[in-house]
Amino acid sequence: MRGKTVKAKEITRIEGHLDLEVIISEDKVRAKAMAREGTRILEKVLIGRDYWEIPEIASRMCGVCNAIHKVTAVMAIENALGIEPSPDIQLIRELIVIGGHIQSHILHLFYFVLPDYLGTSSIINNIMRNNLEIVRDAMRVKKWANELVERFGGRAVHPVTPVVGGLSKLPTREDVLKVLKKLKDVKNVANRLVECLLERSFLDFPAEKNFVSLRESNDVPLLRGFVSICGENVVSENYLSYVKCVIEEYSTAPHFVLRTNESFMVGALARLNHNHENLTELVKELCARYNIGFPNQAVFANNQAQALEIMHFIEKAEEILTRFAEKNSIGAYSRSVEGKQIGIAVTEAPRGLLIHQYGINEEGKITLANIITPTAQNLKSIERRTEDLVKEFLTKGIDIENLRKEIEKLVRSYDPCLSCAARFKKIQQ
């Protein structure tokens, strides 16, 4: 197969448009991850707008992980203006984000990934006939996650209640109790569903060496904490000085590497590699039963990490909801703290570390906007690990069609989201 080029065009079952080209020459294998997303360049549109409009537009970065984009934008602006919302407000925002994460993980694992392991191309039309129960279970859990976002965020896609300074509407006691009641049933369904994924076997190569995620001593954090870069904790506001942006002429998305020029991976696997000791007991039992240990360097284990996170976040939501159910009121106030010239928020999107940065002038208009998405940070890892995968399969002997399929599976396991990542119209030469 030496001297050939393998092209995976418009890879299906991922969010957005991505082509992957692998050039196999005599002495080396070179992969290029080409974001093909048309250009929306949201940051450019944000400049000059009123600060309160920013979360509205920024959430439209992505229709799958919109909840975290909205909350992160709100937090970055609050960081600039020096606003610190009450712990209750922060918990409600976390619930909205948790709902978004569960919804996104279900979509990825059961609509995008599972068909590969059931030997079919799509969950609709094919799986449905043979595995209707899995489809129904996935839909039930996703429906509950969406209801969580809807009741606390006002709408499932592009929630409306998170605003700079707090929430535009507080959930009622009925909202809390209804979602909590349904959670009890959904937990059983989710457990069944997650096990159906955990019992599949995934390739144990290629392996990524470097992982980056938020880290806390007693949580799998989504909205706060240090950034752990391969185990070393740095203050999240300083994170950007530890990575470098690489512009590739073939891609409409920026790529990122560590200071050492090495690729790194963000996402569920990175989160669990750094915070696995804080998983709930039930999730730890699942790990033990299916013999899954962390830290784990196999890229495909990202699928298992997402499955485990579904259960972990359902239990986390249960804990928060129970706390609200036992209280009589919600503390909705905010404190003023020192503002910053440039506000920043570092959070965990379903696909990994997300950074929003905004500068705001005295009239409340946006002067600077910078959004760094998980997929942009993962693109270099996707390229390097694809090269590893191809090399491994070449020694085993594989035909080009199957090689293409394996490449697509690997790309899918990163859960890339190109709507988020694409930034450029034309690359400035």
Added chain:
Amino acid sequence: MRTFRIGIYCLSSCEGCVVQILNLEEKILELLNYAEIVDCRVLGIQKNEKVDVALVEGFVSNDEEEEKLRKIREKAEILIALGDCACSGGRFLIKDFNNSGIRADPIDKIVKVNYYLWGCPIDKEEFLHLLKDVLHGKKPREVSKTVCSECILYERECLLDKGILCLGPITRGGCHALCIQNGRNCFGCRGLSDDANIEAFIEILREKGITPPEYLFKMMELRRYERENR
């Protein structure tokens, strides 16, 4: 009853409208008793056949997407524009009346569109309603009322009276004033209502002591231009 073939396509967008369709959950399973999804990259279906109904999300940002859209139109009996991006080029959400120089063409600038589903994102029930009408060969009912006229039904205090900018009076209804129900103002994501009088709206804003945002004037110019050129 014969099976209808549906294609779902994404141009430049966040894919949130497709996510809304998937959020119909078990109602999709019901729908699939009458219809087959024959094209949808996100779901891994690419049969490249002729379709009865093409659902198109996103705006056109380059020649490649323009070409893709023309091909979709060729093979589709009925074409439905999904969401603010496809319907208006994302104009009403972003309100960037082309300051940034990014190409963001609504799809009806390139091809004929049979039906429009407004909003960012689309409302999933409204989508289902339209699709059922189309599958039954019924002429769907146009929503021409404003967000304001739906908001009134909930007997909430008017935001304009409180000095808060709200685009409800000039925005196409159908969302049941969702944002205002959730303590927000209307952002105008469903586009201008057919009878929107922007000039009068600007006057009202001034009377209420609200500074009319610059984009309203651009919106007005653009509307005048489009009326003269269509």
